[in-house]
Amino acid sequence: MLEVALKARRGSFLLDVECRLASEWTVVFGPSGSGKSTLLRLLAGLDKNERGDTAGVVSLDGQVVTETARRVWRRPGNRRTSLVTQRSSLFPHLGVEANVAYGLGSLDRANRETRVAEMLELVDATDLVNRRPQDLSGGQAQRVALARALAPGPRLLLLDEPFSALDGVASDALIGRLQTWARANGVQTVLATHDATDAFSTGAEVALLREGRLVSLGPAAEVLQDERERIALRLMTP
């Protein structure tokens, strides 16, 4: 259960979100510039409130990870939250195996290797284990970045359009495997996207974000009714 009550100012942009996300898989839907990435960065703890431009509370499973009034701010990496963004952000000087193992410092070598192999298999990237990031395509890099984010065993997985470099079939297959894995491991997932098909295909709860405000929260069929009609009309138009 993810509970969010946040107000954050970034220049002239104001993000104002208050919601309780109980679904295993939530899609934050909105056009570019609606505040999806800002929201996910705040949930991940990356934007610390140092200039007083952020106020509010974030709690995960009842445990407060951010509360600006009490100056509570759990650092990223210490809130069991992973974030995968559109840019794969693989460390260019490390191979694929070392990249995936980066967050597994607490494990011994044998367990680390096993975990890396499991995660690469999950994202269908086992054959990339000995490659360098420079030798990967955009889609391959995104798969490895996802494996790296999953490896430490997050409780909350934040995905900021991380499948943009994959084609539709590959993206759907990967999301399907990821949903199964997340359900089995009790990982709550929040996927930010401006692609309505991501919301419909996953049967997720949808949080609709417009100009920094949460305007609707519920099943995809209800929240994205207008969007569904727009897509259908577009498909029928010769």
Place this chain on the structure above:
Amino acid sequence: MDWQAFALTLKLASVTTTILLAIAIPLAALLVLGRGRWLAALEALAALPLVLPPTVLGFFLLVLLGPRTSVGRGITVVLGHPLAFSFDGLVVGSVIYSLPFAVQPLVAGFAAVQPNLVDAARLLGAGSAKIVLTLLVPLARRSLVAAAVLSFLHTVGEFGVVLMLGGDIPGATRTLSIVLYNQVENFDYAAANRTAAILLGLSVTALATVYLTGQIRGGRRA
């Protein structure tokens, strides 16, 4: 050729460079990764030796480390001798004088590392030390080499601070720059030519090493 001065100069440059890197790497990382207005003041302080005349810096250190101040007296009690006019004193002066030559290339190199990589490391639980050692230093290795070489060469060619703080004590504070100065003062231009040629050779060799390292690694990136 004054081989004693040559050896002392290399020893001073090596010790200074080692200490400088140990100070400059965390300092540069703090300047790049840290937040707060006080960091601008810290950066200005670290860059001060660039614009401060060496003789002024040497004079300040001579007074600070001498018996007139409590700091100087305290050091004398701890070490058993004053820092001024000793090799240790030269090291202190050299470290302060060459600090910007180590810090500035590292700041530039660390700042060139993409912020999304630092964010990714943080999300994977890396603390500041791990980010510096496993991310910033390897990705800014050319800047590290540049910082080391510039610090080394700057110390080798140092004159004002050495003269003010160390004087001219053979085997203790007489470096090649002091030897060259003495040779010119004595109109021994042949010897001065040889000493200057050695200093020039050291500089060219070190700089060539930096640029060759960059070419062998195939790029001009940080």
